[in-house]
Amino acid sequence: MNYLLRSLLALLLLAAVPGAAAAQGGRGGGRQARLSQLENAKIAYLTDKISLTQDQAQKFWPVYNEFTDKRRDINKRLRLLRIDNADGLTDQQIKDNLTQGLALRQNEVTLEKEYFEKFQKVLSIRQVGRLFLAERQFTKEVLRRVAGAGGMSGAALPGADD
Structure with a gap:
């Protein structure tokens, strides 16, 4: 996971x-x-x-909060697509949900790449690496x-x- x-x-x-x-x-x-x-x-x-540092924190947290909000939105949309009971859905609905889920997961990867670049503008690459590990x-x-x-x-x- x-x-x-x-x-x-x-x-x-x-x-x-x-x-x-x-x-x-x-x-x-x-x-x-x-x-x-x-x-x-x-x-x-x-x-x-x-x-x-205090200077980094002032620049970092607004960027991180923006990233977190966008990531939560994607996760919320993924949860809405979850298929707990496929018996009530047609095969096409199941296929559409799975396709949308894959697209949202791709959006999540794209978002991470975008913010990987943004984080490097306020943090050292070592700090960016520590950020993902610390999360x-x-x-x-x-x-x-x-x-x-x-x-x-x-x-x-x-x-x-x-």
């Missing part, structure tokens, strides 16, 4: 954890608070792992903690205590 899908899975797992929303005082607000906490932990984690590491750690902590009810997020 590529790291983009793992990132999405981590966010979905956190949003679906029953205790996480209740611990924050309500289902809707709690979910948003957990996602915000996850996003803040990711920012701290990535900032540390790629050793951003994967962060996602693995979140998934590990979700699985190991039964929903992270008491577990700190990576980067939250750094």
Whole structure:
């Protein structure tokens, strides 16, 4: 599973954890608070792992946030195409969904290439390499903690205590 899908899975797992929303005082607000906490932990984690200077951070985060928004949009569109129950679809509908899914995955690769170039304008190539690695590491750690902590009810997020 590529790291983009793992990132999405981590966010979905956190949003679906029953205790996480209740611990924050309500289902809707709690979910948003957990996602915000996850996003803040990711920012701290990535900032540390790629050793951003203050000047770099000012230039990097708007570009990264734009990249993340576009990547989320592609992933959302991919989820809408998911075929959980193909019995209710015609063969042509299944084929169309799969074709659209492949096109969206190609868009995802094109997006990564585009932002690979943009990231190099504000980061060194070594930092860009660390960025992609750190994203994967962060996602693995979140998934590990979700699985190991039964929903992270008491577990700190990576980067939250750094």
